[in-house]
Amino acid sequence: ELARNGRSKGNFAYITELLREKNYPFNLILFLGNTIGNVSDMNRVLSNIRESMTLDDYLLIGTELFDINRIHHIMRHYDDNELMKDIIFTSLEFFGLTYDDGKFEFKFNKNKGQVEARFIMKHDKEIVYGSKKILLKKGTKILLLISYKTTPKKIQILLAESGFVIKRLFLNENEDYALILCKPIAF
Numbered sequence: 686e687l688a689r690n691g692r693s694k695g696n697f698a699y700i701t702e703l704l705r706e707k708n709y710p711f712n713l714i715l716f717l718g719n720t721i722g723n724v725s726d727m728n729r730v731l732s733n734i735r736e737s738m739t740l741d742d743y744l745l746i747g748t749e750l751f752d753i754n755r756i757h758h759i760m761r762h763y764d765d766n767e768l769m770k771d772i773i774f775t776s777l778e779f780f781g782l783t784y785d786d787g788k789f790e791f792k793f794n795k796n797k798g799q800v801e802a803r804f805i806m807k808h809d810k811e812i813v814y815g816s817k818k819i820l821l822k823k824g825t826k827i828l829l830l831i832s833y834k835t836t837p838k839k840i841q842i843l844l845a846e847s848g849f850v851i852k853r854l855f856l857n858e859n860e861d862y863a864l865i866l867c868k869p870i871a872f
Contacts, residue, residue: 717747722833731847751834763791773829780812802830
């Protein structure tokens with residue numbers, strides 16, 4: 686259908702339009718699993734989603750919340766998570782690095798409210814990128830992951846700046862994960 690309408694690439698709105706036209710009068714868009722915290726420009730992503738919505742649509746966001754007293758709890762999700770390491774290491778394998786070339790470091794950056802994962806080189810190693818050779822020296826830290834953790838106040842501000850109003854906020858028992866049901870507002 687997208688190709689037939691000359692829309693094989695591009696805006697998320699093309700998909701939401703087709704869903705609305707074909708099946709439903711409004712959409713519920715799900716953005717769960719702290720996905721919003723794993724993008725580099727949350728405001729731009731939310732603005733793109735907002736531009737694809739009508740005033741009748743809803744957005745449900747799931748996000749991990751940050752509390753300075755619970756950093757150790759957040760870090761447990763990362764420190765010994767072999768699957769996480771496998772996923773983020775994939776990009777380095779493309780350049781010929783192996784697990785033996787370094788070690789993982791997961792830290793919480795309190796100033797930015799984010800988890801940062803780095804691979805620290807144990808020894809010098811040369812990699813090739815296109816026609817360039819790059820020497821990674823022992824001790825070089827390669828940033829592999831940033832996962833932003835928010836507060837209820839910060840996510841409310843971010844959503845408002847992106848054109849959303851929060852209709853309902855659901856917290857888990859520990860108040861460290863939120864489901865936020867929001868709607869776009871008219872500009």
